[in-house]
Amino acid sequence: MSKANKHIPIRTCVICRQKYPKHELVRFTCPRTENELQIDPTGKSPGRGFYVCHKERCQKNISKFRGWRNKCKGVRHVQNAR
Numbered sequence: 001m002s003k004a005n006k007h008i009p010i011r012t013c014v015i016c017r018q019k020y021p022k023h024e025l026v027r028f029t030c031p032r033t034e035n036e037l038q039i040d041p042t043g044k045s046p047g048r049g050f051y052v053c054h055k056e057r058c059q060k061n062i063s064k065f066r067g068w069r070n071k072c073k074g075v076r077h078v079q080n081a082r
């Protein structure tokens, strides 16, 4: 009865590729427009998202990280309307 093995979801930081318990990561969700990342402070927003750890390096690199565009492919609501 004392099995304190709670299920902890593990997620991977998209920058450093290290694995962390979900609650130690910052969740970003796919934006509705192409250029803005949205931080999801509750971790509960619907839709696709990805995770970045709290390391300063990773937090800085998230602005340069392009991979999220792929991750968010197909979620884009705004198209080039021309």
Ligand SMILES: [Zn+2]
Binding pocket: 013, 014, 015, 016, 017, 018, 052, 053, 054, 055, 058
């Ligand atoms: Zn990281």
